Every structure is written in C-alpha cells, then in structure tokens.
Amino acid sequence: MGYQILDGKSTAERLRKDIAERVKTTVAQGGKRPCLVAVIVGNNPASVAYVSNKDKACREVGFESRLLQLNTDITELELIEEIKKLNRDKEVDGIIVQLPLPSHINPDAVIAAMDPAKDVDGFHPISAGKLMLGLPTFYPATPMGIVTLLREYNIETRGKHCVVLGRSNIVGRPIANMLSQKGIAKTASLSGGCGVSGDCTVTVCHSRTPDIKKFTLQADIIIAAIGKANFLTADMVKDGAVVIDVGINSVEDPDSPRGWKLVGDVDFEAVAPKCSYITPVPGGCGPMTIVSLLENTLIAAENK
DSSP states (O other): OOOEEOOHHHHHHHHHHHHHHHHHHHHHTTOOOOEEEEEEESOOHHHHHHHHHHHHHHHHTTOEEEEEEEOTTOOHHHHHHHHHHHHHOTTOOEEEEOSOOOTTSOHHHHHHTSOGGGBTTOOSHHHHHHHHHTOSOOOOHHHHHHHHHHHHTTOOOTTOEEEEEOOOTTTHHHHHHHHHSSSBOOOOOTTSSOOOBOOOEEEEEOTTOSOHHHHHTTOSEEEEOSOOTTOBOGGGSOTTEEEEEOOOEEEEOTTSTTSEEEEOSBOHHHHGGGEEEEOOSSSSHHHHHHHHHHHHHHHHHHHO
C-alpha cells in the first residue's frame, strides 16, 4: 500500500513563519522580543550542537537568544543559584537546561528550581502535574511536536489504539498522557485552537514489557521512542498503521563520507510500505521539537 510522509521539516518551516510574523507584529506595536536562555554545563559536542540549532532557530524568528555556558566543575548549588538569577530577570521569558548534566548534579533539583512560568521545556513538576490533570501548561517540546504533526495531517486519535514504545519523562509518559486525555488536549496552538484531540486508548511498552510485538500489531498509531536503532521492524506493524519515529541513532555506514549515518528507532525502508503515514529520520520529529520550543517561548512572553 502507498504511504504518506509526515513531513516535520516543511510543517515546522511554515509554523516558524507564523511565529516570526507574530513577533514582528508585537515588536512593531512596541512590545518586547521573546527571550530564551539556554543553560549548558560543560562542552559536550552533542549538547553544544543541539543548543546551537536552537539558537539559530530563535534568531530566525526574531527572538533574543542567550547562552549561559558554565564550567563542568560548577556545584549543584551554584547552578541552582544561576537558575534563580534567570527567574528574577524580567527580560527572560523562557529557560531551558540542556541535559544531560554532569553526574554530580541532580537534574531534578535543577529543574525544580526553575520558575514554572519560564519552564518552556515543560519538565517542571508543576508543568508535569498540570499535564496529568489536563490543565493548560507548557508541554514537553517533542510530545507537543508530535500532537501538532498529527493535527496538521488531520490524523484522528479518538477511539484509536496507540502504542508508545518508551516511558521517559521527556517523551513516552507525556505523550501517552496527552493522547489519552478526554476530549481535547489543552495545549496552545498557533491557530488559536487547543491542539490535538485525545480520547485515544494508549498502551505504554518499555524494556521490561514481554512480547512487545503482540501490542504493536494491535496499534493504529505507534510512537517509537525507545532509543534503539531500527527496533521496530515490519513484522511488528499492521497494515495502515501511523508510525511516529522519535529516535535519533548513529550507526556505521561505510558508504557515507562520515562513516556513519542517522537512523531512527524504526526500520524505515521495511516498515514504510505497511504504513498509511510515517515520519522520516531526519526531518520528522526533530524540526517539530524545535518549533514547539519556540511556540512555548512565544506563549511565555505573551502570557506576561
């Protein structure tokens, strides 16, 4: 059967243009530019590259973007004090702390120190609690990007069975909660609506789930966020399923000049022919994650 690509890249580009127009209008009317601060500890190449992409995206839509890069030997208390300074800074609308942090720092303590009104990553316990209760809040950027992509392609969730592979607090748990909510998930959207419809029956599978294939073969929608390259294979997917691949994994590729390539958690070439819709890697969830972070930051600024 034929399948359609869920094009996160082109969707994110259009949404970024909408954000840029809103910022331009706000500034023209005498308002302030949204300001996002990224906090990074150390110089992990992957973290630095990811923050650089966020910085570039911010500047493209007219945000003020700041980077607070701190030494690896900073103590947990010192880092929390830096977060509190950003909480008090009236010019700062959004704060993100790039993970992972050094092993001597408890990320939960650092995130809990943030002002929830500036928690545009949606990781604060208050944000997570509101999400669970179905209250308006900042949703984590990747789950928000997923529901936005489903909405943009008019993919129905009501009455469908979704299997989520992975139970992380960043993707698996929040997306399962969002899709299972009654009625409409209360996330703000650029169109002024409320996001994607919920009413989905959700099964969460993880590393301790026996016979994951038994569950995925029942799924109308599969969200793969398990962190294993090409984990979801064709024999695990029923015809017509919608497959969302959150994974980003580097694997050896002797044909590539770099000697490696990026693949997702889904064996794309084998699985795609069985799907109705599927996201590519790269170009699927990644761009949607960044544009969702921008939208959260814009909302944080407008909420002031």
